[in-house]
Amino acid sequence: MNRYYSVAALSVGVIADVLPAFTPCKRMIIFDPLAMGTPLTMFPxxxxxxxxxxxxxxxxxxxxAMIIYLIAETGVALWIYLTPSVHSIQLPGPESITDSLTLHQCLADDSxxxxxxxxxxxxIMQTIFDSCALALVLFKTYREFMGPKPYRGLRSIIASHGLIYYLVVFSTNISWALMVLLATPDLKYTMAVPTIALxxxxxxxxxxxLRRYGCMSADASS
Structure with missing residues (x-):
């Protein structure tokens, strides 16, 4: 689901941005938060x-505890985007440019x-989950991750890639949160697409x- 649904959903989003068949904006306004933003955050x-x-x-x-938290986070997302509903943001500039073939992207704003x-x-809940997840991973894998390189195994791979994941996802999510908190309505969701794509x-x-590690271990044992 994470691999193939994300490609399908993002492809539909890109197509909707360039084909006039997806205008007016109300046709796609709910697609971004409910078909892209929420699932492409929760699957990872x-x-x-x-x-x-x-x-x-x-x-x-x-x-x-993790399941309860993720269900609560999903509930918060649905509450934000469905109470009462999201609405479109008019892009700045002349109407002739906004409605042109290449600049008709529909930006969704919450209630x-x-x-x-x-x-x-x-x-904010997502950044909390990312931070707690990284802390749990590093707590369990610290000794192996910081040990001599020849002795690093599966847990060190989980720790190192978990750190990379955290840096990517946390930085984009905290940027998105700050934009929603501080930016003007026409700019506060500009970090949404990079976040849900990355x-x-x-x-x-x-x-x-992990799959590559498993293949390498199988080759070594054979």
Missing amino acids: NFIVAVRIYAIYARNKYLAA QNLSSLQAASFQ APLAANKLTLS
């Missing part, structure tokens, strides 16, 4: 949660009844790194 989260569950010896209490802090709560990519890197 579950991949990270499964990795943490594995390195903590399938700790059921930790798994339950004006929400404060900036409420509107950014989804991104998160599945980084999660796929985590998965492929």
